[in-house]
Amino acid sequence: MSLTISRNAGFWSRFEERVAPFNLLQHPFYQAWSKGELTREDLREYAAEYWHHVSAFPTYLSSLHSRLPDGEMRREVLRNLAEEEGVDAAAARPHSDLWMDFAAGMGASRGEVEGRAVQPEMTALMTTFRELMQEEKASAAMAALYAYESKVPAIATTKAEGLAEHYGTEGAAARYFTLHQTADVAHASVWRELIDKQLANAPEDEEAVLAAGERAAKALWVALDGVERQRTSIN
Template identity: 40%
Template sequence: MVNTDLLRKLDAAIAEKNLLKHPFYQDWQAGKLSREALQLYAAQYYRHVEAFPKHLRVLAARTEGPLQGLIRENLAEEENPAGPHPKLWRDFAAAVGVGEDDITCCPALPGTQAVVQKFREICGDRPVAEAVAALYAYESQVPEVATTKVDGLKKFYGVTQPEGLAYFEIHEEADKAHRAAWRGWLEEHADGNEEEILKTANEALDALWGALDAVHMAKPTETH
């Protein structure tokens, strides 16, 4: 089974809601973010980064065979003892002036809560094909987003130390493999209601966009 039509529709949805089109990332690329906005982003988005391995673990427990292997490989990278990805994110946060206490004490904005809850629901409760489509919709964008972030951090925001960039530099390459793996599985094995698969992927895309909305639209009094 080759699901070329499904993938075409998924790719069209991803292109339409590509995160690099979001005003927050547009401002990032143009050097227009205030330091406070960057700090708020670092504190808020950590919740998604920290929760992501948990989502993968839950999904892995619901699968078997080659797909479970793909998920466990992804999870092993996330939890690499030499550099767990949540720790690498905290290093980035520190590089823009956000300490551990700032991350812990900063209340989650509604959009931040929503993206964590949405991926938890999708990976825990939705049909497996829908969960994989959602992960593809997310991780397929990460390499280009990561490159843009690294460029902006170096050029505009004074972040040049390796530890401040490591999270993004790792994802520039790692998620190219993840993108190919999710796509390959969907192409050969995705069975189920195509309409529901696309609906779930769009829900994930909307939640990711909403997490950026939350930071972009936050009032100055909400920044840290």
């Protein structure tokens, strides 16, 4: 057991090294958010853009779920999917609707959000996640989910604090972020445990898992590049 723990500790250290260059809290757009430098128009544009990834997230999970054999992994993916879609009792509402509340709080209409022609970087993000869910190794697909959801709580906390401090936005418009300060802690823990179990049986898959996590983290960063490019071109 000690050898397994030691090997896994080394793996997760390498994982964090691979995703560290794409720490979203260091992205210029989120830095501007934290400092109160974004306008409400900037936030409205971001909300309308990023909703498409949030809305698509359940489809990533569904794609992975549909190809897994009966067992623990498939059921854990389904539990996550149920929460995202709001059919889990604890969630109450689909997370995409909670994000739509944020967009509405920034002044965007549902039609404006749903009909938005997203930036190429956002399209690439959604394509990347869809492709990663079809990775031959299920552990690689889960690494992409872990790379995303393990970072969400800290990001959500920073966003909620920024909305309250700089934009006077709390309540329903900030509910997506206050929920995700805790919701994805459990999700990330599940992905990590499942990845550990998979790698214990197939340590030769480590590089594929590391590469998938890095690819997901980079795609998330680049999607924000598109948001920031639009913001700076407007301003």
